[in-house]
Amino acid sequence: MDISQAKPTIEEIKSWDEGVLLEWLQEHHPKLLKGGNLNKFRAAEITGRAFLLAADNVRFFKNECNLPAGPSLELARLPRELTGGRIISFSPNPSLSSRMFRCTISRFVVSGQVNDSC
Numbered sequence: 001m002d003i004s005q006a007k008p009t010i011e012e013i014k015s016w017d018e019g020v021l022l023e024w025l026q027e028h029h030p031k032l033l034k035g036g037n038l039n040k041f042r043a044a045e046i047t048g049r050a051f052l053l054a055a056d057n058v059r060f061f062k063n064e065c066n067l068p069a070g071p072s073l074e075l076a077r078l079p080r081e082l083t084g085g086r087i088i089s090f091s092p093n094p095s096l097s098s099r100m101f102r103c104t105i106s107r108f109v110v111s112g113q114v115n116d117s118c
Helices: 012-016 018-028 033-042 049-052 058-064 069-082 097-109
Strands: none
Touching: 012 069, 018 049, 033 049, 033 069, 049 069, 058 069, 058 097
16 A cells, blocks of 8 residues: 555545554644644544545544644545545435434444434
């Protein structure tokens, strides 16, 4: 896997485990996650698929990863930037809106608890 690409394809990102995603972030955005924030992101075990699902979801990075506002804003912006402005949905139901799907993921998959903040 070549993480040296500044703009990987969606399929490449979807295949990344949490280690590859973190390695790519550190190589291409070295100032984004430092010190304790790096440890928090690492502990969240975010895969490439999860990262794409978190597009525009600042609250996910703030609440689920416990990151400050600055890195949360940057991380929420990156997936859309990498996908050319598209929101990626892995929903089995095409009629499910991406916002509803992100909230569903946030409620049940990521946190393991019901979170009615969406």
